Amino acid sequence: MSDASAKAKFILYWGDMGSQWGVNRSVAQIHALLFLSTEPLNAEQISSELGIARSNVSNSLKELVGWRLIQRVPVAGDRREHFVAETDVWEMALLITKGRKEREIDPAIRAIDICVSQAENEPGLHPVVLGRMHDMQEFLQTADRWSEQMLSVPKAKLAMLMKMGQGSVAPQDRRQKDGIGGTLFCLTISLSAEITDSTVSGAKCDTNAQSRPPQFFAMAVFVTWSERRHGTAFRRPFNGASANA
Incomplete structure (x- = not known):
């Protein structure tokens, strides 16, 4: 793949954007490559095309499978694992939203609930501190309802x-x-x-x-x-x- 090709630039830019969104650059580049690929790819092909270490490719593929952004598919005559990406951009966006909710919003809600519960029974706590905790709790609960309902929209x-x-x-x-x-x-x-x-x-x-x-x-x-x-x-x-x- 030529470094000057549109495909190469897309993968490069997608990796750069991913790193700014808190996603590992290699994970984002592999996702971009599979998203654009018209055929299933195995780890060796991905490593060769992107110049990424084989061990790094394996870890990145596991992470993308965990997000359900890619899936394993069988290829006749080849025992190696091959992968394809979800190519419906709306489905991809919903999967990312759901994944981030599970990894970010849900743990934050559990943590703030514990803090608020303790604060409500903690003697000597300034009312302003408790009020600000309640504000954060309410915000996270609202964000949680918003994301749940957004995910339910066809x-x-x-x-x-x-x-x-x-x-x-x-x-x-x-x-x-x-x-x-x-x-x-x-x-x-x-x-x-x-x-x-x-x-x-x-x-x-x-x-x-x-x-x-x-x-x-x-x-x-x-x-x-x-x-x-x-x-x-x-x-x-x-x-x-x-x-x-």
Whole structure:
């Protein structure tokens, strides 16, 4: 593989980005190589193509299998293990999100719960200290609910939510980059199921988190955001009635 090829540059940049996200550079490069590969690869091929030590390749493959980003596949006539990557980018993003939740958010929640439980029964602890612990506990619980609900949204719905801002506003009122801003806003606020009547005052909806799917909240808040930014260019009730533009 030529160092000047687009494939080589993609793998190099992916490895660099991975290291900035806290992922081992070799792990990220191997993932990129398998993601782009049209055929299953074994450890020797990966080591040769990337110039990475065989032992490093083996450890990196184990880590990627643990994240479920790659899987072992049999190849006829070859007893060596071969690997292929998940190539659906939405599925890949969800797997990474789920993996990071399990490795980062869940342990943090358990740790802060222990600290808060002790702090609540600890004599002489300043109320401000306890209050700040409660704030962190509440934040982590909210982040946990948000991630759980995001992971429950079907990929097709999630893709729709990420793109809906591009076409949901009247053409004469559309502004460059408004779509991604609105989408990030609605995903961040709504999928946490922390919606109140005041949050979605511009949309007619039942805000009972138990009776509505998470994508309902995302769409409801997106409507409110659109109306506040663009006036009445996009107004849709969410109580099951038909839309009245």
